[in-house]
Amino acid sequence: MNAEVIGQVHKVVLELTVKNHAGVMSHVCGLFARRAFNVEGILCMPVGDGAESRIWLLVYDDARLPQMIAQLEKLEDVIRVERHAANRRVFERLEEFFL
Amino acid sequence: MQLNGAQLIVRLLEQQGITRIAGIPGGAALPLYDALSQSTKIHHVLARHEQGAGFMAQGMARVSGKAAVCIASSGPGATNLVTAIADAKLDSIPLVCITGQVPSSMIGTDAFQEVDTYGISIPITKHNWLVRDVWDLLEVIPDAFRLAESGRPGPVWVDVPKDVLTAVIELEALPEPACRDPLPLVEAALVERAAGLINAARTPVLYLGGGVIAAEACTAAVALAERAGLPTTMTLMGLGAMPVDHELSLGMLGMHGARYTNYALEEADLLIVLGARFDDRAIGNAEKFCPNAGIIHIDIDPAELGKIKRPNVAIHGDVARVLEQLSTKVLSNPRREWVARVNELKRAHPLALPGVEDPRSHYGLVRAVADLLDDEAVIATDVGQHQMWVAQAYPFRRARQWLTSGGLGTMGFGMPAAIGAALEQPERTVVCFSGDGSLKMNIQEMDTAVEEWANIKVVLMNNQSLGLVHQQQDLFYGKRIFSADYRRHTNFQKIAEGFGMQVFDLDQTEDPRALLAQALKTPGPCLIHCSIDVNQKVFPMVPPGAANTEMIGG
Numbered sequence: 017m018n019a020e021v022i023g024q025v026h027k028v029v030l031e032l033t034v035k036n037h038a039g040v041m042s043h044v045c046g047l048f049a050r051r052a053f054n055v056e057g058i059l060c061m062p063v064g065d066g067a068e069s070r071i072w073l074l075v076y077d078d079a080r081l082p083q084m085i086a087q088l089e090k091l092e093d094v095i096r097v098e099r100h101a102a103n104r105r106v107f108e109r110l111e112e113f114f115l
Numbered sequence: 116m117q118l119n120g121a122q123l124i125v126r127l128l129e130q131q132g133i134t135r136i137a138g139i140p141g142g143a144a145l146p147l148y149d150a151l152s153q154s155t156k157i158h159h160v161l162a163r164h165e166q167g168a169g170f171m172a173q174g175m176a177r178v179s180g181k182a183a184v185c186i187a188s189s190g191p192g193a194t195n196l197v198t199a200i201a202d203a204k205l206d207s208i209p210l211v212c213i214t215g216q217v218p219s220s221m222i223g224t225d226a227f228q229e230v231d232t233y234g235i236s237i238p239i240t241k242h243n244w245l246v247r248d249v250w251d252l253l254e255v256i257p258d259a260f261r262l263a264e265s266g267r268p269g270p271v272w273v274d275v276p277k278d279v280l281t282a283v284i285e286l287e288a289l290p291e292p293a294c295r296d297p298l299p300l301v302e303a304a305l306v307e308r309a310a311g312l313i314n315a316a317r318t319p320v321l322y323l324g325g326g327v328i329a330a331e332a333c334t335a336a337v338a339l340a341e342r343a344g345l346p347t348t349m350t351l352m353g354l355g356a357m358p359v360d361h362e363l364s365l366g367m368l369g370m371h372g373a374r375y376t377n378y379a380l381e382e383a384d385l386l387i388v389l390g391a392r393f394d395d396r397a398i399g400n401a402e403k404f405c406p407n408a409g410i411i412h413i414d415i416d417p418a419e420l421g422k423i424k425r426p427n428v429a430i431h432g433d434v435a436r437v438l439e440q441l442s443t444k445v446l447s448n449p450r451r452e453w454v455a456r457v458n459e460l461k462r463a464h465p466l467a468l469p470g471v472e473d474p475r476s477h478y479g480l481v482r483a484v485a486d487l488l489d490d491e492a493v494i495a496t497d498v499g500q501h502q503m504w505v506a507q508a509y510p511f512r513r514a515r516q517w518l519t520s521g522g523l524g525t526m527g528f529g530m531p532a533a534i535g536a537a538l539e540q541p542e543r544t545v546v547c548f549s550g551d552g553s554l555k556m557n558i559q560e561m562d563t564a565v566e567e568w569a570n571i572k573v574v575l576m577n578n579q580s581l582g583l584v585h586q587q588q589d590l591f592y593g594k595r596i597f598s599a600d601y602r603r604h605t606n607f608q609k610i611a612e613g614f615g616m617q618v619f620d621l622d623q624t625e626d627p628r629a630l631l632a633q634a635l636k637t638p639g640p641c642l643i644h645c646s647i648d649v650n651q652k653v654f655p656m657v658p659p660g661a662a663n664t665e666m667i668g669g
């Protein structure tokens with residue numbers, strides 16, 4: 017996998033398709049927080065007619081990531097989880113807003 | 116028909132087959148209680164603490180395998196439920212918890228008895244809802260049951276603002292009650308590989324967790340063990356899956372397993388793990404657990420596969436379904452040599468039960484109770500030394516015979532869970548082995564037990580101490596016993612009498628066995644009191660961080 021390498025630690029981008037309602041962000045962020053897995057970046061916007069949202073997560077690729085993905089997939093409001101290399105430049109394109 | 120939200124909830128619960136609910140009313144839940152008062156199908160059990168209500172619901176669910184319901188009001192009602200719900204999450208018990216919430220317009224204003232129930236319940240449930248519109252109930256309530264019971268069971272939480280409970284809607288008909296989701300398809304190629312590994316194994320061990328009971332796969336698991344000559348161990352949650360006196364049974368593994376059990380596992384070349392999650396109390400130091408064994412892991416929860424131990428074959432599926440396919444491909448093989456080796460280990464390193472002849476000693480009391488009951492009885496426990504003594508010494512032979520707080524290890528679980536079980540299955544005798552520390556955590560539910568005339572027998576193993584803490588301080592903290600022993604003697608007999616319970620004191624009799632027999636035969640709730648030596652230990656014991664083979668004592 018051609019993940020971006022930053023100081024030897026790979027970053028990957030997760031693309032979540034979720035049901036769009038208040039609370040789903042708590043479910044997703046809470047999952048990472050209580051399993052002590054850092055989220056470096058997070059973006060969320062409704063898609064299509066607004067019934068669904070897309071959440072982009074920037075995370076480090078460590079040995080626990082498959083377990084995190086498995087736990088994400090169990091969340092009732094999470095419809096789909098896709099894992100991309102960091103070349104999915106979602107976060108880079110936003111960098112100018114964080115300067 | 117015209118219904119308000121509360122009436123709609125009650126109708127949907129009735130339709131789901133619910134006949135008994137445990138809870139405590141309060142402001143935000145009053146519309147729900149008003150609707151419940153009009154139900155002819157649902158009996159409300161008034162608990163004395165919401166945690167008690169949660170554990171009563173657990174007792175109902177644990178003996179029936181079906182989702183049970185508990186309810187509470189907003190704020191402190193909801194927070195009091197938290198421990199019981201978290202307990203259900205860790206032990207995969209299906210519960211539907213419904214709470215009242217402050218009116219929608221007041222949410223977020225720090226209103227009286229407002230807490231963020233939705234936020235609080237996220238990490239301790241399978242799923243949760245804050246219902247924002249009365250129409251949503253039509254979907255949420257059936258979904259709540261579907262989710263609680265489907266796949267890996269667990270608790271769900273529905274928080275309903277008061278205005279949603281009182282909003283009136285006009286309906287043609289109720290939605291259909293929920294059914295469980297279809298079971299996942301089993302990959303035949305994986306079953307084939309698993310069968311291949313089993314057939315080639317020389318010293319395989321079957322490892323049964325609570326998932327085998329949840330999947331009602333005990334008969335199939337025992338059949339597989341018999342077909343393939345598989346010595347079989349059970350986790351704390353799996354006890355009852357195979358009768359402990361079955362010749363292939365190795366009993367419970369782990370922290371307080373028998374020496375022969377942990378030694379036999381050490382010699383295993385293959386573990387066939389069904390519906391279990393490699394809990395640290397079961398496997399000890401994970402790296403050192405079964406160093407020479409390949410692993411076949413079968414579980415309904417895909418996130419458990421590979422979480423702790425990397426399996427050679429991982430099968431996501433319902434244990435009963437997988438066993439159906441697996442059993443045709445596993446060759447019949449008595450594995451005489453391996454079974455003989457295991458029997459040799461059993462003889463050389465048996466489970467020591469000191470004092471078992473004396474019905475007023477720790478192991479002796481457990482066995483004396485067992486001698487007076489048949490397998491139809493239900494055995495609940497609290498948490499502590501007494502729990503482990505029961506797990507080690509009681510001859511469990513039936514799924515759902517054993518109710519204990521495994522994952523969360525919650526003191527206070529026992530008596531309310533026993534009440535729930537007794538109300539759900541009134542034909543059974545329900546025994547709750549409790550400790551003096553644990554019993555004090557939900558002692559108010561004695562009142563509920565008497566009011567409902569639940570057929571529970573609370574066997575209090577009174578060492579006037581938080582015995583398991585005492586044991587740890589004695590063994591691992593330089594004998595500095597601190598905040599473990601109670602300085603004052605509590606008169607439990609008087610307390611129980613005060614609540615209207617019958618009391619039998621084994622300390623005060625010439626013939627403890629006769630008194631015990633009389634107590635167990637007397638219908639209705641009673642307390643059976645027995646003093647236990649505080650210096651008795653749960654042995655053997657795997658010290659924290661050690662491998663399972665590095666047991667002390669026993």
Ligand SMILES: Cc1ncc(C[n+]2csc(CCOP(=O)(O)OP(=O)(O)O)c2C)c(N)n1
Nearest residue numbers: 499500501524526550551552553581582583
């Ligand atoms: C709610 C809760 N608080 C604290 C503990 C920690 N703890 C585990 S066992 C135990 C002592 C239990 O005492 P008792 O019920 O008298 O049982 P015994 O060990 O004496 O048989 C304690 C304090 C716990 N498991 N649950």
Ligand SMILES: [Mg+2]
Nearest residue numbers: 550551580582
């Ligand atoms: Mg005690």
